[in-house]
Amino acid sequence: MNQRTIIVQRDVLADQKADAAVERKRLGRRGTLVINLLSSPGAGKTTLLEATARHFAGRRSMAVLVGDLETDRDAQRLAPLVPVAQLTTGGACHLELPLVQRGLKALGDPVVDFLFIENVGNLVCPASHDLGEHLRVVLISTTEGDDKPGKYPKMFRTSQAMVITKLDLLPHVPFSVDTVTEDALRIQPELKVLTNCALDGSGISRWCDFLEQQHQQRLAMYHEPAGNR
Amino acid sequence: MHERSLVQNLLRQVEQIVAAEGGGQVAEICVQAGDLSGVEPLLFQMAFADMAPAVFSSSCQLALEVVPVTAVCSQCDHRFEIVDFQFRCPVCQAGSVQVLQGDEVKLISVTINSKHSIEGVAS
Numbered sequence A: 001m002n003q004r005t006i007i008v009q010r011d012v013l014a015d016q017k018a019d020a021a022v023e024r025k026r027l028g029r030r031g032t033l034v035i036n037l038l039s040s041p042g043a044g045k046t047t048l049l050e051a052t053a054r055h056f057a058g059r060r061s062m063a064v065l066v067g068d069l070e071t072d073r074d075a076q077r078l079a080p081l082v083p084v085a086q087l088t089t090g091g092a093c094h095l096e097l098p099l100v101q102r103g104l105k106a107l108g109d110p111v112v113d114f115l116f117i118e119n120v121g122n123l124v125c126p127a128s129h130d131l132g133e134h135l136r137v138v139l140i141s142t143t144e145g146d147d148k149p150g151k152y153p154k155m156f157r158t159s160q161a162m163v164i165t166k167l168d169l170l171p172h173v174p175f176s177v178d179t180v181t182e183d184a185l186r187i188q189p190e191l192k193v194l195t196n197c198a199l200d201g202s203g204i205s206r207w208c209d210f211l212e213q214q215h216q217q218r219l220a221m222y223h224e225p226a227g228n229r
Numbered sequence B: 001m002h003e004r005s006l007v008q009n010l011l012r013q014v015e016q017i018v019a020a021e022g023g024g025q026v027a028e029i030c031v032q033a034g035d036l037s038g039v040e041p042l043l044f045q046m047a048f049a050d051m052a053p054a055v056f057s058s059s060c061q062l063a064l065e066v067v068p069v070t071a072v073c074s075q076c077d078h079r080f081e082i083v084d085f086q087f088r089c090p091v092c093q094a095g096s097v098q099v100l101q102g103d104e105v106k107l108i109s110v111t112i113n114s115k116h117s118i119e120g121v122a123s
């Protein structure tokens, strides 16, 4: 009997990460900013996307891939506003790249300014899966409690922006915007913090301005200087 | 759920390695999981115990080591261990730090038993 040990030293998700990097580049080069939206169930992802679609209507093009365990309810809500494909995971708690690619194909691989991926409502597992996004945004609603960042550190660590939603409910719930912001910044000091209220739409123009600015900043690296192609 | 999908990826990687090495029986798989990998060690062990025998023999062992998260400051190059998910440089207070280790699940090594010695070296 011959026994030998092969040293590997490889990330178990290396293949997925490499595939995601290829997709990120492909979409970035044609001017699409991909945004992965994450939150616990019901924090207001679809509501934010509805408002975003109304704000961008006629100005910027967008498409949505929306992930849920079952049903196409979220896609039905968004369908009157934007091209949307529902991704049902059939029980899986997060999206993975092949599902996203299938959804994109179902939409005809559209060239848009913004491609939103609404992930499955879950603050844990989606954090570990790169979907080829340029920007990861975590939503937290005022009804969830302001102690969440520390409890789900990976989600907040891997995000570049946090949107605090349901601001209209602040008078009714023990939730401090300062506390949640402090907790999140401890984990991700470079996090951009925004607020939103779906009832009166306050926050939407700031959110969309932020997206425009991210579109410029994060896709700049894909524009090769002229004469260097 | 998530642990199972990680174990599935792990087993696939090990299969490829064993095939590239000319086959054999997998005796041990060493894995490192960081505190920021999103993996609960007990659940990972359970998923492995459940799924590995179908791919390799039931004698295949998993050695799972949990490693701390370490980072380097982008401003002053200070290297430090992340305690309590505090990602600010303790020396210069910069918020831009890069994680060096601890945010992934890593296949470290695979130990393979084969009946024949390779290349006929020993006998």
Ligand SMILES: Nc1nc2c(ncn2[C@@H]2O[C@H](COP(=O)(O)OP(=O)(O)OP(=O)(O)O)[C@@H](O)[C@H]2O)c(=O)[nH]1
Binding pocket: A039, A040, A041, A042, A043, A044, A045, A046, A047, A048, A074, A120, A121, A165, A166, A167, A168, A169, A196, A197, A198, A199
């Ligand atoms: N009061 C208040 N309610 C809101 C706000 N935003 C969303 N909601 C409500 O919260 C509920 C959940 O909103 P959704 O947009 O469906 O949340 P989601 O994150 O897409 O939910 P899942 O996809 O199931 O995870 C709905 O009843 C919304 O009307 C807000 O700013 N204020």
Ligand SMILES: [Mg+2]
Binding pocket: A045, A046, A047, A074, A118
């Ligand atoms: Mg939704």
Ligand SMILES: [Zn+2]
Binding pocket: B073, B074, B075, B076, B077, B078, B089, B090, B091, B092, B093, B094
């Ligand atoms: Zn420093």
